[in-house]
Amino acid sequence: MISQDTIVALATAPGTGAIAVIRVSGPDAISTTSQVFEPVRGGSLTKASSHTVHLGYLKEDGRTLDQVLVTVFKGPNSYTGEHVTEISCHGSPYIQQEIIQLFLRKGCRMAEAGEFTLRAFLNGKLDLSQAEAVADLIASENAASHQLALQQMRGGFSNEIKNLRQELLNFASLIELELDFAEEDVEFADKKQFSELLTRIQQVFRNLIDSFALGNVIKTGIPIAIVGEPNVGKSTLLNALLNEERAIVSPIPGTTRDTVEDELVIGGIGFRFIDTAGIRETVDVVESIGIRKTHEKIENARLVIYLVDAKEVNLTQEKRKEVQGRLALLKDQYPGKEMLLVVNKVDALEDGVLSRLTEEIPNALFISAKENKGLDTLKDQFLNLVNTGALTSGDTIISNTRHYNALIRATEEIRKVQEGLESGLSGDLLAVDIRQALYHLGEITGEITTDDLLGNIFANFCIGK
Structure with missing residues (x-):
């Protein structure tokens, strides 16, 4: 899904304001901006260091559109992981559209809803739950929903899920290895440790699922x-x-x-x-x-x-x-x-x-x-x-219905694995339920995803983010 197009969009709210920011991202973002930008101090944006700001004029065929500030971010050290320029111009809607149309004539295309954040996800700058938190942060209308989105965007929830998934994956690998040596009757996975892990995972999942009641109403x-x-x-x-x-x-x-x-x-x-x-x-x-x-x-x-x-x-x-x-x-x-x-x-x-x-x-x-x-x-x-105690203490709280449903399904699969382990179920049958649990956990962070899922998630974003 990673596109090689260079995209452009208004990153600030439409309408009249003191300033507006137009974001350009893609392999040709810096070179294209350099073609229409005349710095006050001379030089070229293509030779500029990353994370630098430059004062100058946007021009087309000798006509000056506006005096602007251009901020340069060189990939992979940018929000999207690509080359990015952000043009701070005066906030006239006419100027905004003139600049966007200029970049379209230079070969860029209009960004789709959430495409900048989608590229950040696809380029490994954010996982899927963090990307969803970006939209929640933009939509937050009070201190609690803002704090909730900020906690998720920082990756606390993602890291918790990733760590549990990795531990489960390690045991799954050992069980799969046992299947390769079935005739030798070799046991690689410590069943007691595995049972303790499953109990711990179920407790964490229960706490996260219970937190949804608070997280959803806050959101x-x-x-x-x-x-x-x-x-x-x-x-x-x-x-x-x-x-x-x-x-x-x-x-x-x-x-x-x-x-x-x-x-x-x-x-x-x-x-x-x-x-x-x-x-x-x-x-x-x-x-x-x-x-x-x-x-x-x-x-x-x-x-x-x-x-x-x-x-x-x-x-x-x-x-x-x-x-x-x-x-x-x-x-x-x-x-x-x-x-x-x-x-x-x-x-x-x-x-x-x-x-x-x-x-x-x-x-x-x-x-x-x-x-x-x-x-x-x-x-x-x-x-x-x-009960805002969990919120103020920094405990992980989920507010996303998709995450809630994935945790419910993962918990059910973990329960099946636990029951199978206690009843002495064969390793090949245990492995089926473990793989399903891993699949549902991967859905949360985006390690496992589909084009349809990404389309549904990022369609809810605003253009320019």
Whole structure:
């Protein structure tokens, strides 16, 4: 798949800015740039040292396009492993396109999505999981997802998988060697050591698989559904959390008929808040569709805020039991789902009532979305959902679904090998399962891959990266 074309693309975001960077990579990157670049101090880029920056003018047939800075990277000591030039020009979209068109006329072609990083992978500058982390790093929108992508790009996860794969490969080689000497009944592989290795590998895989629950929500944002009866202040709470008028607020029950979603970063973690239609019996067709969507959002949420009106729970003991009963019913309907009872509109309560209700409903959090009271405590509850200890301690966390699926399949094969070893299965049958485990581990780092897989991965990259 390694192409000998020299490619060019805009490496910075399109649009007007102070500067833009145009990246050129390939065997003719430096020589082609040298043809159209006139350095202020003379000389030729082809004779320049790697990792040097040169001030000059881009020209075509005597016409000056722009004054630019050209940075030279000579392969293999570059991002792609090839000769690379990066042209820092003024950020006019017209200038950007003029420069790109100039390089196209000089024989370069437009880079495809992710092609620079694809070349870095194919030239051994990055493994596949590190290359995927580059895309995650670009897409990171909060401190946690940024840190997660950075950890993976540094290669901690890759090295862990590579080391385990190498150990497994060493034992596989010994077992394969035993097959060549089957008639002599020679044993090269220490079965006890092999069993210990399999146990250790399974433990590491289990830890990595378990980490996906945290890694995935950090990467995509933690979904929180705000549900409850009509007119308890769900939309007001969403607006208060986001500090903007995101949802329509009205005293008319059933105002929210569809879900309203937005994101907020709290403590470096991204949260996706979903304001839902009020849950009640209704004959209104449109509202009933909204209520059905509410249940879909509850199913997908990591946390459900069950919001109730303080005036309702203050009426009678029976009303308080009724609220607790509705919450219990919701918990039964969605077992295992994290749910938080939040009592809203405490600003409407008379003095002294709040302290009494706090004692009578100890499992509730009391707030006033309208007056912004109790929201900091509520946000602390959100952060308590996320165990960021593994993230801050530098433990390996996986956030990529492809890696997760490959680990699941590899774990299943390792389990088969362990069972086969304990039951005295012949070496040739053990070798089949070991090879399958090695295959799935190789898929993660890219030691084993296909053109289709690479196409799917790098198609999600931006052009210029």
